[in-house]
Amino acid sequence: MRRVIVGITGASGAIYGIRTLELLKKLDDVETHAIVTPSAQRTIAHETDYRPDDIRDLADHLHHPRDIGAAVSSGSFVTAGMLVAPCSVKTLSGIANSYGDELVVRAADVCLKERRRVVLLLRETPFHAGHIDLMARATANGAIVMPPVPAFYAMPTSIEDIVDQTVSRALELLDVVVPGIKRWDGRSVLPDDG
Structure with missing residues (x-):
């Protein structure tokens, strides 16, 4: 059983974290450990129809965002890794600077x-330059910064298609493969010059 930590922070795009938990x-072989910040709860209420109980039911384990003693705060708790979806600049800053005063940053x-x-x-x-510096520092620490940029080669027809493609690609970076992801096949669709 692989364990995956999912942090949901207060940036816009709460559906990325929610959809991650749904997928x-x-x-059957993945156990989820979710951390939902207070700002994320506010964003979830504003951007979606999900309630806190809905999120609780999606995760195998839901950890309080201030519980620095949670299992996911220890290196002896083996996981496949962590996805922060969405990741706020505040969380990025904490990760870039190793400032783990809350569980999302501590777990990362x-x-x-x-x-x-x-x-x-x-x-x-x-x-701005400060954001770029934080991304570079987080990357130097080993994190993978992946802004949720749509993959239009997948020919999305809905927001759900865009979210699923992004989340599936992010999970593959943790070696978790979600069935059904559309992949680039390299076939040219340019008209014939003939």
Whole structure:
């Protein structure tokens, strides 16, 4: 059984974290450990129809965001890694600076020190120099910064298609494969010059 930590922070795009939990719930060999920050709860209420109980039911384990003593805060708790979806700039800053005063950052810092993957779906645009510096520092610490940019080669027809493609690609960075992802096949669709 692989364990995956899913952090949901207060940036716009709460559906990325929620959909991650939904997709992982369908996999028999993955145990999820979710951390939902207070800001994320507010964003979830504003952007979706999900209630706190809905999120609780999606995760195998839901950890309080201030519980620095939770299992996921220890390197001896083996995981496949962590996905922060969405990742706020505040969380990025904490990870870049190893400032683990809350569980999302502490769990990410533990994964990084244990050389486990941490994927950050950073939700901010446009970037200023401070954001770019934080991304570079988080990357230097071992994190993977993956802004949720749509893959239009997958020919999405809905927001759900875009979210699923992004989340599936992010999970693959943790070696978790979600069935049904559309992949680039390299076939040219350009008209014939003939």
